[in-house]
Amino acid sequence: MVHKRIVILLCLLLIINGCAVQSSKAPQIDAKTTYALNLESQVTQYNKDYMQFFQDVGIAQRSGQLTTANVTALNTIGSRTKVALEEADRLTKAYATSYDAGTAATIGSLLAQISSDLTLLVTTRSSMTGGVK
């Protein structure tokens, strides 16, 4: 029950904080279009964050800041993040034509999971490099 509340709260926070379009400032755009734009902006940003993170991991490994074991541990989390991101991408494409509320809710849950994974990746890498990014 508590877990469910946390997931709902995280989804709300994500949507509020990640809003590229704010309903209060853009009343001319209907709610479902605003929601779609904000979901797409959020998913696009997470795709970029995932790609940038692992490009940086490769650079850090080549420069000796991360060991092979470190990279393997990060890749385990990253593989899970990749699956969630691809599902979010697929559902967001679908939402852009269906505007289905159930699909939007599933995307919201995926975004919460992806956000949590990306945070975990950054904190784990930071602890591996002794606080150096």
Next chain:
Amino acid sequence: MNAGAIVFLVSESIKLILSHLSQRGSLNTLTQAQAEVMVKSLADALPTVLPTPEELENPPQPPSV
């Protein structure tokens, strides 16, 4: 220029404009029609498959001359 290159250039341009506009909060000034076009364009620009962590860490090297 082939069709793939044109689609890539258009999607990259849209992403660049969107990034610029969202930083300035100007997405709020879109009309309903423009917003609907933007929804479609952004959805089309989303990838269907992402590279694995290993592929991102080890990008292919350009051939040496």
